[in-house]
Amino acid sequence: MTLSTFYFLVQQTMFYSIPLLIVAIGGMYSERSGVVNIALEGIMIIGAFVSIFFMNQMQSTMSGQWLLVLAMLIAAGTGMILSFFHAYASINMKANQVISGTALNLFAPAFAIFTARMLIGVQQVTFMNTYRITEVPVLSALPILGDLLFKNTYLTTFVGFAILIVATIVLYKTRFGLRLRACGEHPQAADAAGVSVKKMRYIGVLISGALAGLGGLVLMVPVTTAFDGQVAGYGFLALAVLIFGQWRPGRILFAAFFFGLMKTISAAYTGIPILLALGIPSYMFKMTPYLATIVILTFTSKKSAAPKAAGEPYDAGKR
Amino acid sequence: MNVKKLLSNRSFKSISASVFAILFGLLIGYIILLISNPAQATRGFIIILNGGFNGGLRGVGNMLHNAMPIILTGLSVGFAFKTGLFNIGASGQFILGAFAAIYIGVKWTFIPSGFLWIVALAGAMLAGALWGAIAGILKAFRNVNEVITSIMLNYIGMYLVNFLVVSTVFDLTRNQSISPVNAYLPSGGMDILFPFSSANIGIIIAVVVAILMYVVLEKTTFGFELKAVGYNREASRYAGINEKRSIILSMMIAGALAGLGGGLLYLSNTGKHIEVVDILASEGFNGIPVALLGLSNPIGIIFSGLFVGHMNMGGFYMQRLRFVPEVIDIMIAIIIYFSALSLAFKSTIENFARKLGGRTK
Numbered sequence A: 001m002t003l004s005t006f007y008f009l010v011q012q013t014m015f016y017s018i019p020l021l022i023v024a025i026g027g028m029y030s031e032r033s034g035v036v037n038i039a040l041e042g043i044m045i046i047g048a049f050v051s052i053f054f055m056n057q058m059q060s061t062m063s064g065q066w067l068l069v070l071a072m073l074i075a076a077g078t079g080m081i082l083s084f085f086h087a088y089a090s091i092n093m094k095a096n097q098v099i100s101g102t103a104l105n106l107f108a109p110a111f112a113i114f115t116a117r118m119l120i121g122v123q124q125v126t127f128m129n130t131y132r133i134t135e136v137p138v139l140s141a142l143p144i145l146g147d148l149l150f151k152n153t154y155l156t157t158f159v160g161f162a163i164l165i166v167a168t169i170v171l172y173k174t175r176f177g178l179r180l181r182a183c184g185e186h187p188q189a190a191d192a193a194g195v196s197v198k199k200m201r202y203i204g205v206l207i208s209g210a211l212a213g214l215g216g217l218v219l220m221v222p223v224t225t226a227f228d229g230q231v232a233g234y235g236f237l238a239l240a241v242l243i244f245g246q247w248r249p250g251r252i253l254f255a256a257f258f259f260g261l262m263k264t265i266s267a268a269y270t271g272i273p274i275l276l277a278l279g280i281p282s283y284m285f286k287m288t289p290y291l292a293t294i295v296i297l298t299f300t301s302k303k304s305a306a307p308k309a310a311g312e313p314y315d316a317g318k319r
Numbered sequence B: 001m002n003v004k005k006l007l008s009n010r011s012f013k014s015i016s017a018s019v020f021a022i023l024f025g026l027l028i029g030y031i032i033l034l035i036s037n038p039a040q041a042t043r044g045f046i047i048i049l050n051g052g053f054n055g056g057l058r059g060v061g062n063m064l065h066n067a068m069p070i071i072l073t074g075l076s077v078g079f080a081f082k083t084g085l086f087n088i089g090a091s092g093q094f095i096l097g098a099f100a101a102i103y104i105g106v107k108w109t110f111i112p113s114g115f116l117w118i119v120a121l122a123g124a125m126l127a128g129a130l131w132g133a134i135a136g137i138l139k140a141f142r143n144v145n146e147v148i149t150s151i152m153l154n155y156i157g158m159y160l161v162n163f164l165v166v167s168t169v170f171d172l173t174r175n176q177s178i179s180p181v182n183a184y185l186p187s188g189g190m191d192i193l194f195p196f197s198s199a200n201i202g203i204i205i206a207v208v209v210a211i212l213m214y215v216v217l218e219k220t221t222f223g224f225e226l227k228a229v230g231y232n233r234e235a236s237r238y239a240g241i242n243e244k245r246s247i248i249l250s251m252m253i254a255g256a257l258a259g260l261g262g263g264l265l266y267l268s269n270t271g272k273h274i275e276v277v278d279i280l281a282s283e284g285f286n287g288i289p290v291a292l293l294g295l296s297n298p299i300g301i302i303f304s305g306l307f308v309g310h311m312n313m314g315g316f317y318m319q320r321l322r323f324v325p326e327v328i329d330i331m332i333a334i335i336i337y338f339s340a341l342s343l344a345f346k347s348t349i350e351n352f353a354r355k356l357g358g359r360t361k
Helices: A003-033 A040-058 A064-092 A097-120 A145-149 A155-173 A175-185 A187-192 A197-223 A234-244 A249-271 A273-277 A282-300 B003-008 B010-036 B041-082 B090-107 B113-142 B146-168 B201-219 B221-231 B233-238 B243-266 B282-293 B298-321 B326-340 B342-360
Strands: A133-135 A151-153
Touching (some): A003 A040, A003 A145, A003 A151, A003 A197, A003 A234, A040 A064, A040 A097, A040 A197, A040 A234, A064 A097, A064 A197, A064 B326, A097 B282, A097 B326, A145 A151, A155 A197, A155 A249, A175 A197, A187 A197, A197 A234, A234 A249, A234 A282, A234 B146, A249 A273, A249 A282, B010 B282, B010 B326, B041 B090, B041 B221, B041 B282, B090 B113, B090 B146, B113 B146, B201 B243, B221 B233, B221 B243, B233 B243, B282 B298, B298 B326, B326 B342
Antiparallel strands (some): A133 A151
């Protein structure tokens, strides 16, 4: 393998891994607070749709990094709004969290396609990619690392790493993180210690919504220029990353990169001479990330470190 | 039966919660229509409410045909729900069933054509059952979350079927599967009841299977064991139930139901073929709201399947007014959301019942 193929592989892997990382960390906040959020897929779709629609409308007057930053804020905000409905159902109404999440997953693609066709006549929302950073000044001159991380990259990659670092600190080094984890493990104890379980869970779900919405946009920007009302099961892959990552930021990073690499192989194997030479049919490559998920979960699910109270409505009277 | 008794009846409460959810969903759907095109909104809404009836008897027949596959995927999801599992993988099981049916219908022409469709449907059920079994086995032995596995199996199944179609029963010029002309389903009298519609014996099979599932779940020890494992795995093991076997069998039955749905739809002589594109079969996902709305009760699922089929036909006919049919999916999603809140509805009704009771005393 030549060095340039290697750089290509790493850069491609980033494009798929970073959104998985962001969304899985979002899922982590929610599940650590005790609410299972299988609506990540739907929230990604809504976040991507609204923010890309914004880019589509604004790109005649704006371009480049500032437009991307605005779009990222919009994606996160939209995701947060949608996740509010999940929070309300799960926390206030003590509804079945899987059903509520499924409703949002049904809603999101229908809403995106309906709105796009009503407003612009077609299902696909296109955007111009003016966001690629060819070279980060100074840093791209670093040996090896410069080529790997600071060339042909996107602002979103660095945002992803920043979210990871913040999540690690918040979860393990702050009072808020401790309280959040307590609500997911033993909400009755947290309540007895004076923590508002309801408030904590709301914060957890809303953060997950913001990050999932952002993740939807981050997934689309580097790899396409048209949004078609779907994110190809990425929200569910992010859930798998969360489980494989055992609900811990460090392991989630590892899991996200593993799946990102699998996805890169499936999407870009024609650009990797060694894989192309194997002569394996294309459908095998396309299956790779999904097969790998099942294989990995088969070997890691037996001893699961899932938050103990995740998925259960909080009942103050229960012991 | 007096009002208080009726209001505190458990199944009445559940059904009225579903009715509330449907009314809310319809209301919000109407508001969406009003926002998108105020002038035509009321006409569009009436078309939705009329559903299949917009097209007369033919429309009703088409509505039954539309309901047929989602009743079966709904039964698939609902059966798994009853046994404590969330089968979000009906889509993959459905398309594998469809492929098996087409493959047998096209290739096994040594079987007389009057029997071929029956063999093809059996093949569809087997293929769906095997695909469902994978998620069941991993859940039973390795504690792998069946939601994740079955979603992954949806994608794997889609790519696998595309590959199998291309390499076995491929119509190159149309980029789709060959028509299984010798295995088309008989009409079962539906052509007389609903002339020129797509309806065939499939809808009758779907209803019979639903009744069968009701009997299995509610009237047999086998069904009781499956449900017991769903309620409490540890307690069932303590009671001497082989809980691993139960989980696997539940997923196999769920898979067989979805596979049968795929077989029935693709053996209908309606121009439906497996197209070689990277899109998951939507019928599998549409089974989820059907199951939830039918409260996972097989008989309820017949009605909720007909309801969703009716709505879909409404969405089809409202395109005349240039409305986008996805509004139906939005309405169904909202209905499901509100039915998730049904606990609140139920307790409201309970309070109401209590108040009524207080007044009569």
